[in-house]
Amino acid sequence: MNLRHKAFSAAFAAISATGADRWGRGLAQGAGVILTLHHVRPQGGDGFRPNGLLEITPGFLDATLRLIRAEGYDLVSLDEALQRLTAPRKGRFFVALTFDDGYRDNVEHAWPVLAQHGAPWTLFVTTGFADRTARLWWRELEEAIRALSEIELTLPDGRFSARTGSDAEKQRAFNKLYWRLRKQPEAILLSAISDLAGQAGIDAAAIVERECLPWETLRALSGAPGVTIGAHTLSHPMLAKHEEAFARAEIVESKARLEKEFGLAVRHFAYPVGDPTSAGPRDFALAREAGFACAVTTRPGHLFAEHAEHPHALPRVSLNGLHQSEAAVRAMLSGLPFWLWNRGRGVKAG
Structure with missing residues (x-):
């Protein structure tokens, strides 16, 4: 859980404990x-x-x-x-x-x-x-780390290595590598994950086929009542x-x-x-x-x-x-966590 999610989780708990999702709506909603x-x-x-x-x-x-x-x-x-x-x-x-x-x-x-x-x-x-x-590269990264017991990658900004034997080790490695790659040009991110997926024998195309809708279903969906395609x-x-x-x-x-x-x-x-x-x-x-x-x-x-x-x-x-959780949804609908996160600014368009 990154800093933003930890902050929101703490805010949701505090808002629930104080009932602020009710009395704070006029301020933030x-x-x-x-x-x-x-x-x-x-x-x-x-x-x-x-x-x-x-x-x-x-x-x-x-x-x-x-x-x-x-x-x-x-x-x-x-x-x-x-x-x-x-x-x-x-x-x-x-x-x-x-x-x-x-x-x-x-x-x-x-x-x-x-x-x-x-x-x-x-x-x-x-x-x-x-x-x-x-490519669903974030899923490729997950499945590669799940399959491997250790990671060795050479990146433009240096070597990355991690033990990934346990679930806890895998989670730590994912968090570190994900955010390190997110700072790189996207071509480097995609290349590194391709390398890792290759080491793990992960088929990137098979992930997309398994997870994503085909055109024939999307065509049928596009004309359905209440559905908008963007x-x-x-x-x-x-x-x-x-x-x-x-x-x-x-x-x-x-x-x-x-x-x-x-x-x-x-x-x-x-x-x-x-x-x-x-x-x-x-x-x-x-x-x-x-x-x-x-x-x-x-x-x-x-x-x-x-x-x-x-x-x-x-x-x-x-x-x-x-x-x-219900407490989280109530807090989200109140607007208070985002009012606090955005320091009272309702509109951030820059």
Whole structure:
């Protein structure tokens, strides 16, 4: 658990203990919130699960939607969320649900729960995952470390070695290597993980085939009631790490490809990874120039009226596997953890 997640975990506990999710809403709650989800599937085994933050259970999704409804909040599409920023409904807090990447379990496990609650949702599709040409490199890294008892890599900034015999050793190695590689150019990250996956006999293409939806399912999904398809680039790069021409192509061509495949307008975009090191002002401008109505980051926060002036840098709140509790959801919906994290600033678009 990194510093941000530890800070939020502590904030969730404190907010629950003091009841601040109730009395603090007037201070921190915005007009609404966009939730980020990735995988929705039954709980995996204990032990080494470094990407567990990207997974919630169907039961937790169901409990979250029940809580949202019980609080009298509105579940809305992204289109309606944008409308409410410019024409707010006083006293009507809204929640929009977004799913990144295009995973099979979104259809198998999430969709039935969403349909039960009549909840609209947006699926941000990376075309390269549907094509089976892009890489789920964070899953490759996990599976390689799971398979190996030790790691030896030569990186441009020096040698990396670690024992990975136990689950605890594997977790420590993953955390150190992941964040070390995240600081490198993306080509170095991908090359290093390919090297490690090769040592472990991991088939990168098989991971994508197992995890991601094929085009035929996506085509059927695109016409379903309550479902919005958004773009999530061609190959899931951290855009801010690349030259402008590359970033523009990833944004523009992903929109064109999806519109060709589905025969409908694609109005919304999600930046891969989406933190300040992966998407910044240049990329916000590129998404606007590409004709998207909005684009979403993973910067944590609620939506405020001022976000209507920055629709291509919208924050989201992660509904993730590290915080699967009612107390965490109540705190997230109150806005207080993000108000504290952002030091009282409601809008961060730079």
